Amino acid sequence: MSQTVxxxxxxxxxxxxxxxxxxxxxDRLGVHKSTALRLLRTLHEHGFVYRQADQxxxxxxxxxxxxxxxxxxxxxxxIAHPHLVRLNEQVxxxxxxxxxxxxxxxxxxxxxxRYPVRMYSRIGKPVAITVAAVAKLLLADLPExxxxxxxxxxxxxxxxxxxxxxxxxxxxELAKVREQGWATDLGGHEESINCVAAPIRGADGRVVAAMSxxxxxxxxxxxxxxxxxxxxxxTADAISGEYSGRTPVKEVTA
Amino acid sequence: MSQTVxxxxxxxxxxxxxxxxxxxxxDRLGVHKSTALRLLRTLHEHGFVYRQADQxxxxxxxxxxxxxxxxxxxxxxxIAHPHLVRLNEQVxxxxxxxxxxxxxxxxxxxxxxRYPVRMYSRIGKPVAITVAAVAKLLLADLPExxxxxxxxxxxxxxxxxxxxxxxxxxxxELAKVREQGWATDLGGHEESINCVAAPIRGADGRVVAAMSxxxxxxxxxxxxxxxxxxxxxxTADAISGEYSGRTPVKEVTA
DNA sequence: TGATCCGTTGCAAACTCTGCAACGATCGTT
DNA sequence: AACGATCGTTGCAGAGTTTGCAACGGATCA
Numbered sequence: 067m068s069q070t071v072x073x074x075x076x077x078x079x080x081x082x083x084x085x086x087x088x089x090x091x092x093d094r095l096g097v098h099k100s101t102a103l104r105l106l107r108t109l110h111e112h113g114f115v116y117r118q119a120d121q122x123x124x125x126x127x128x129x130x131x132x133x134x135x136x137x138x139x140x141x142x143x144x145i146a147h148p149h150l151v152r153l154n155e156q157v158x159x160x161x162x163x164x165x166x167x168x169x170x171x172x173x174x175x176x177x178x179x180r181y182p183v184r185m186y187s188r189i190g191k192p193v194a195i196t197v198a199a200v201a202k203l204l205l206a207d208l209p210e211x212x213x214x215x216x217x218x219x220x221x222x223x224x225x226x227x228x229x230x231x232x233x234x235x236x237x238x239e240l241a242k243v244r245e246q247g248w249a250t251d252l253g254g255h256e257e258s259i260n261c262v263a264a265p266i267r268g269a270d271g272r273v274v275a276a277m278s279x280x281x282x283x284x285x286x287x288x289x290x291x292x293x294x295x296x297x298x299x300x301t302a303d304a305i306s307g308e309y310s311g312r313t314p315v316k317e318v319t320a
Numbered sequence: 321m322s323q324t325v326x327x328x329x330x331x332x333x334x335x336x337x338x339x340x341x342x343x344x345x346x347d348r349l350g351v352h353k354s355t356a357l358r359l360l361r362t363l364h365e366h367g368f369v370y371r372q373a374d375q376x377x378x379x380x381x382x383x384x385x386x387x388x389x390x391x392x393x394x395x396x397x398x399i400a401h402p403h404l405v406r407l408n409e410q411v412x413x414x415x416x417x418x419x420x421x422x423x424x425x426x427x428x429x430x431x432x433x434r435y436p437v438r439m440y441s442r443i444g445k446p447v448a449i450t451v452a453a454v455a456k457l458l459l460a461d462l463p464e465x466x467x468x469x470x471x472x473x474x475x476x477x478x479x480x481x482x483x484x485x486x487x488x489x490x491x492x493e494l495a496k497v498r499e500q501g502w503a504t505d506l507g508g509h510e511e512s513i514n515c516v517a518a519p520i521r522g523a524d525g526r527v528v529a530a531m532s533x534x535x536x537x538x539x540x541x542x543x544x545x546x547x548x549x550x551x552x553x554x555t556a557d558a559i560s561g562e563y564s565g566r567t568p569v570k571e572v573t574a
Numbered sequence: 575t576g577a578t579c580c581g582t583t584g585c586a587a588a589c590t591c592t593g594c595a596a597c598g599a600t601c602g603t604t
Numbered sequence: 605a606a607c608g609a610t611c612g613t614t615g616c617a618g619a620g621t622t623t624g625c626a627a628c629g630g631a632t633c634a
Contacts, residue, residue, distance in 0.1 A: 068362040074325040075366040082389040088612060098593045108322040112329040116421055125390035127421040133387030134444035135336040136379035167370055167381040190388035323590065342581060352624045
């Protein structure tokens with residue numbers, strides 16, 4: 067809606083690909099160098115971009131610290147954290163907490179496995195939305211028309227042979243997940259990694275977050291992991307209860 | 321330099337304080353509601369702000385995932401990480417990696433202590449710049465005039481009785497740190513927590529990052545922690561060596 | 575039911591932003 | 605060593621975007 071701001075903000079994802087010089091930024095934006103320069107200057111003043119010694123720009127520290135604050139403001143995270151830690155102490159595996167927001171599902175908390183074999187993931191990282199157990203739970207809770215709309219505009223990368231292949235399969239999986247109230251990812255993202263996940267609900271019953279326990283095949287089989295399901299669900303319910311007690315902040319779905 | 325972008329970016333730190341409604345944003349910006357609305361809309365389209373069900377705005381998920389990418393692009397971090405993990409395995413305590421950028425020093429990596437008593441800190445969080453051992457190392461490396469300029473514009477909060485009290489004391493400490501090539505924080509931030517830190521240097525000898533080992537008094541005394549200094553320094557040197565091998569990206573200091 | 579508060583929209587004036595062209599510095603080449 | 609090329613930077617005037625206003629509609633509360 068605001069051309070100038072729109073252009074300035076478009077610079078950031080561009081720089082996320084890696085450092086870029088003025089000419090490159092101008093080209094990618096489709097504007098004159100002088101225009102790009104002024105936008106970059108403004109971003110720089112706010113610390114959103116940083117200028118290296120070679121004159122190239124990259125994303126700045128301010129962005130990182132702001133994002134940090136953004137996460138600390140999420141009240142689900144605050145409430146859930148001690149529960150995640152406790153669950154991790156009981157089962158030993160990696161525990162994740164994720165939320166959904168505008169076509170992205172991302173991890174907002176993580177407690178590392180006690181086992182030496184750890185999975186790669188990071189707080190703040192968008193999850194593989196078509197296969198992750200937490201993503202299934204979060205999307206399954208959407209009203210049907212939205213669910214279909216989302217499903218149809220997604221890509222379905224075949225990370226492994228068991229990845230969700232297309233929108234149809236995804237919608238069927240979501241329907242199943244919606245009904246049973248929990249979800250799994252059995253090697254759909256990485257061949258040897260399995261997850262079980264449960265939803266966290268607000269006072270109105272809507273899913274506000276999802277948590278999962280993940281472990282590689284070499285540590286426990288999928289069957290063994292599934293035996294943890296009741297415990298995971300109980301933990302999620304405990305968080306739901308505590309969260310519902312407070313003034314919940316539901317999210318707009320338009 | 322660009323008024324519109326400047327205003328739009330000013331909204332973000334404002335929202336970092338917590339969710340705000342349109343009127344509040346407009347007031348804080350000193351602009352008309354309709355102006356604020358249009359800026360917020362643009363930010364929203366890019367996912368930088370999110371609109372809650374109660375119509376209020378808060379920081380959005382895109383900000384978080386962008387910051388994530390920003391950190392993954394830092395090459396020091398990538399090189400250092402395995403070294404940090406190894407050090408953590410040897411000493412058991414929390415290990416941090418920090419960089420300096422435009423008046424902020426922030427943690428860009430962390431390996432958690434194996435002991436049950438853990439210290440509070442988070443990747444992406446700005447560190448207490450006047451007391452943290454890593455901050456001392458990073459600032460000590462600046463040319464003298466810059467060092468003084470920075471020192472004089474800082475605040476000196478007395479977290480504890482041993483916190484650096486003022487610019488004068490800070491500059492003396494920096495001089496000492498600069499000479500000895502390592503730094504400590506003995507209860508200057510939190511009464512019972514001590515740190516030892518060492519610098520990581522680029523090919524040109526300039527400090528590009530700093531790493532530290534932190535532990536609470538209840539686990540090891542300050543004296544015991546100091547015996548780890550040689551190991552910390554050796555680790556830092558190893559990282560420096562590896563980092564210098566690549567094309568280093570020095571940072572502009574203006 | 576009426577009043578108030580808040581977000582939203584169209585419009586015209588005003589101001590900001592844009593692209594251009596020219597400059598200077600740096601770097602690599604002949 | 606000098607030249608050419610590349611890149612970032614600046615002043616300027618026209619163009620286009622942005623701004624504040626005022627009015628509308630919906631929601632909330634008394």
